[in-house]
Amino acid sequence: MKENVGVRRYQIILPTSKPKSKKVSELPAADMNLKPAYLKTKPEPLILPDDVTNIFNHDYLFMSLQNEYKWLNTESKHFLQQIYNSIFNSKMTVAIVTGGAKGLGKAFCEALLKRSYKVCFCDVDTDEGENTQKYFAKQYGNGNVYFQKCDVRSENDFTVMFNGVLQKYSSIDLIVNNAGIIHETQWRKCIDINLNGVIQGSMLAIDHMKQGGGVIVNVSSLSGVLPTLYAPVYSATKAAVINFTRSWAMNPAVNQNSIRMVTMCPAFADTDIIKDTKEEQFQGKQFVDPFLEKLGIMPLERVTEGFLKVLDDQDNNGKSLIVTANVMNYVTFPDPLKPENK
Ligand SMILES: NC(=O)c1ccc[n+]([C@@H]2O[C@H](COP(=O)([O-])OP(=O)(O)OC[C@H]3O[C@@H](n4cnc5c(N)ncnc54)[C@H](O)[C@@H]3O)[C@@H](O)[C@H]2O)c1
Ligand SMILES: CCCCC[C@H](O)/C=C/C=C\C/C=C\C/C=C\CCCC(=O)O
Numbered sequence: 001m002k003e004n005v006g007v008r009r010y011q012i013i014l015p016t017s018k019p020k021s022k023k024v025s026e027l028p029a030a031d032m033n034l035k036p037a038y039l040k041t042k043p044e045p046l047i048l049p050d051d052v053t054n055i056f057n058h059d060y061l062f063m064s065l066q067n068e069y070k071w072l073n074t075e076s077k078h079f080l081q082q083i084y085n086s087i088f089n090s091k092m093t094v095a096i097v098t099g100g101a102k103g104l105g106k107a108f109c110e111a112l113l114k115r116s117y118k119v120c121f122c123d124v125d126t127d128e129g130e131n132t133q134k135y136f137a138k139q140y141g142n143g144n145v146y147f148q149k150c151d152v153r154s155e156n157d158f159t160v161m162f163n164g165v166l167q168k169y170s171s172i173d174l175i176v177n178n179a180g181i182i183h184e185t186q187w188r189k190c191i192d193i194n195l196n197g198v199i200q201g202s203m204l205a206i207d208h209m210k211q212g213g214g215v216i217v218n219v220s221s222l223s224g225v226l227p228t229l230y231a232p233v234y235s236a237t238k239a240a241v242i243n244f245t246r247s248w249a250m251n252p253a254v255n256q257n258s259i260r261m262v263t264m265c266p267a268f269a270d271t272d273i274i275k276d277t278k279e280e281q282f283q284g285k286q287f288v289d290p291f292l293e294k295l296g297i298m299p300l301e302r303v304t305e306g307f308l309k310v311l312d313d314q315d316n317n318g319k320s321l322i323v324t325a326n327v328m329n330y331v332t333f334p335d336p337l338k339p340e341n342k
Contacts, residue, residue: 094169096161097121098152098201099179101128103271104219107300108176108307113140120165122150122157123179152179152197162204172208174311177201178219180237182273185280187233194237199244202261206253213258217310218245222267222295222322225331230287238265242320246333249318262310263320265331266303267295296325 072080095112099105100121109121113136123129126149133147148164150157165172177198183190198218205216223231224238245263248254254261268274274297279285306323310316319330334341 092118092169093173094118094165094171095174095176096165096172097176097178098197099123101125101132103273104269104300104303105178106132107304108178109136111304111308113145118169119145120148120161122148122161124151152201153192155200158200158204172205172214174215175201175205176217180219182231182234182277183281184231184233184283190233191237195240198241202248206259209259210253210257215311216259216261218263220263220265220320222265225265230282230284232283246318255317260317262316264306264310265320265322266306267298267324268292269298269300269303298325
């Protein structure tokens with residue numbers, strides 16, 4: 001089948017003529033209250049892309065669909081979206097994931113590939129990156145994913161990567177600024193990767209997404225919300241990522257251009273960052289264990305669950321999702337300028 005290269009989703013031309021039939025302005029009240037027996041989730045507002053809405057722009061059909069759609073669970077919504085994509089073969093969703101060679105970044109890439117995204121993942125570790133690329137290519141097809149060497153500290157590497165993705169897939173719909181390290185003695189490096197890397201990736205993405213919208217997921221940590229005695233610099237970088245994201249989210253360049261910027265704040269997850277670390281990377285490595293004991297170590301699937309939630313929730317611009325073994329909630333920050341908080 002011919003690949004749909006170069007077609008942007010907002011350029012799709014779909015049939016707009018309404019089917020001819022009797023206009024029904026309202027469903028009977030009884031029908032509106034029908035709740036099919038298989039319903040498990042709370043109703044959510046119907047959010048369909050405009051082009052889907054246009055197809056169903058027939059009062060009765062649209063209202064029936066709306067009534068049913070809001071009761072579908074998340075997986076059914078994805079399924080519906082996939083059917084829509086395959087019928088119209090029009091939406092190629094393209095993602096960049098930084099630090100994607102292993103750990104959480106690799107898990108995020110895999111979740112995206114399972115949802116038929118085209119993925120470019122980058123890393124400084126070329127051996128690990130190439131191994132991961134081999135695995136992905138075998139599982140998901142060579143044309144759907146590629147590895148790019150990119151150090152998120154380098155503006156040039158980032159620009160080369162963005163240009164390469166645009167050349168190959170014509171669009172960037174999602175960036176996951178995930179690359180990060182913990183290192184309290186090489187603290188400038190820690191700031192450069194964890195904060196400057198996120199800033200660089202976000203700003204290039206905003207610049208591109210201004211034309212057609214998109215999602216920016218910045219990976220912070222529970223350490224960005226809570227003080228972390230064994231890693232003050234790490235904690236500071238992660239806190240900065242949260243407020244960087246919250247600040248941009250308020251900016252019209254983002255919120256009036258269909259861009260969403262969200263932060264993820266996971267607790268400990270089972271990756272090398274908690275296994276392959278040395279004494280000098282902490283301000284007291286001995287303080288880590290009590291926290292590990294208290295919070296446990298999550299499997300990667302739990303963090304991926306949070307990642308997919310962040311992608312699917314449409315009203316989370318500027319929000320930060322806490323992910324622990326027991327908690328998956330957006331954190332709310334008090335506004336000290338509100339009278340009730342003074
Ligand atoms: N695992 C956890 O417990 C945990 C919890 C909360 C947040 N996080 C955050 O999640 C993100 C991913 O961490 P992880 O746990 O998967 O760690 P990881 O060490 O398994 O993976 C990090 C990846 O980032 C890459 N990387 C490092 N420096 C880079 C650079 N300059 N440019 C490009 N890539 C670079 C590494 O090579 C590696 O492949 C980090 O931002 C981390 O702070 C991790
Ligand atoms: C070896 C650590 C490297 C991984 C860091 C990663 O980002 C994960 C951090 C997760 C949690 C640690 C942060 C803060 C803990 C502080 C307080 C926890 C208190 C919990 C409670 O009292 O309920």
